[in-house]
Amino acid sequence: MIARIGEIVTALLIIALLAGCETDFNPKGVYREKLVVYSILIAKTDTQYVRVYTTYDPPAFDPFEITSENIIRNATVTLRYGNTTVRFRDTTITRDDPRRYGPLLPVYVAHPFKPELAEVYTLTIQTPSHGTMTATTSMPGRGDITVLNPYVVQSPQAFDENILISARITPFARGYLLRMYLDFEVLVAGQWSPRRREVPKDMFEVGAERKFIYPQLERRTTTPSSPRSLEAESVVFLRTAFNRFLDGIRSEFGADRVRLVRAVFLLTQVDANLYTYFNVVNGFQDQYSIRTDQPDYSNIRGGIGVFGAMTEDSAGVSLVRQ
Numbered sequence: 001m002i003a004r005i006g007e008i009v010t011a012l013l014i015i016a017l018l019a020g021c022e023t024d025f026n027p028k029g030v031y032r033e034k035l036v037v038y039s040i041l042i043a044k045t046d047t048q049y050v051r052v053y054t055t056y057d058p059p060a061f062d063p064f065e066i067t068s069e070n071i072i073r074n075a076t077v078t079l080r081y082g083n084t085t086v087r088f089r090d091t092t093i094t095r096d097d098p099r100r101y102g103p104l105l106p107v108y109v110a111h112p113f114k115p116e117l118a119e120v121y122t123l124t125i126q127t128p129s130h131g132t133m134t135a136t137t138s139m140p141g142r143g144d145i146t147v148l149n150p151y152v153v154q155s156p157q158a159f160d161e162n163i164l165i166s167a168r169i170t171p172f173a174r175g176y177l178l179r180m181y182l183d184f185e186v187l188v189a190g191q192w193s194p195r196r197r198e199v200p201k202d203m204f205e206v207g208a209e210r211k212f213i214y215p216q217l218e219r220r221t222t223t224p225s226s227p228r229s230l231e232a233e234s235v236v237f238l239r240t241a242f243n244r245f246l247d248g249i250r251s252e253f254g255a256d257r258v259r260l261v262r263a264v265f266l267l268t269q270v271d272a273n274l275y276t277y278f279n280v281v282n283g284f285q286d287q288y289s290i291r292t293d294q295p296d297y298s299n300i301r302g303g304i305g306v307f308g309a310m311t312e313d314s315a316g317v318s319l320v321r322q
Contacts, residue, residue: 031057035072035130035303039123040274041115041139043311048115050077050088050108052125055304069101076126077108081119086110115309117141118172118228123307135300135307140269141170144230145178145315153263153317156239156246163237167267171224172309175275177217177268178235184249187257197249199263203241212241217270217278260319267313273299274308 039050054070077088088108095105115121118141125133147153148164167178180199185192200212222231250258280297298304
């Protein structure tokens with residue numbers, strides 16, 4: 001009898017729930033417009049950009065249906081460090097990829113302005129419709145690159161060592177990227193033409209298939225010992241990968257038509273904001289994970305977006321035979 005009563009109660013609850021579903025299910029939540037700010041201070045250039053726009057609510061479920069941006073014009077954009085304030089002006093530049101939004105990109109620009117190293121910057125955006133937004137970032141200082149065994153770069157066939165580099169990074173850097181490039185010349189129609197290609201860090205071979213692996217942004221493993229310290233991160237480029245890379249260039253152009261010039265090492269340091277943003281955006285884009293959520297990161301107070309900083313240092317090893 002008790003079991004029968006339980007079945008009746010369950011059936012009545014199901015009927016009540018079904019009767020209450022008078023509207024279709026909509027997976028979209030409540031839309032709230034937010035201001036978006038995007039800016040990366042780059043120490044090697046004298047032109048800095050800030051983008052300011054608002055989010056949008058696509059009518060369906062495909063955001064790529066939107067072909068126009070909600071740009072915010074006539075905002076007051078300033079950058080402050082120490083006792084100095086830099087004012088950005090409203091302008092328009094050419095967009096690299098015009099297929100979705102068209103050829104013109106509205107931005108705020110400061111020129112000429114080259115950020116100082118190891119400095120703290122505060123960005124402020126004021127708009128009549130969305131109020132005030134602020135963000136802070138710390139520009140990394142000057143790094144250092146030391147190739148510990150340059151003779152392997154110059155004669156990789158003669159040694160049984162990998163290429164060892166000491167990349168010394170500064171306290172404000174959360175992440176770093178050390179890349180190696182090969183500068184060489186190719187003989188074309190009687191003239192030596194300069195070329196540059198990135199050198200792989202590693203490689204693997206499966207049967208006849210060869211795949212090169214290139215450096216990626218890494219999190220620092222060292223802890224700053226002082227506000228001005230340089231801490232060494234160890235980076236290794238496999239000699240076998242470098243040899244295969246050189247073989248490919250000589251095979252492509254002809255060994256007698258290639259002249260090696262130099263190996264160039266570029267050290268990129270990024271602050272905590274840019275490092276975190278990069279990893280949140282790219283952290284789950286692998287072939288094994290299936291995620292329906294996409295986490296966000298923002299260091300913009302009063303809006304969303306990212307304000308970060310990056311520096312670049314270089315060193316070279318001559319490959320010209322004396």
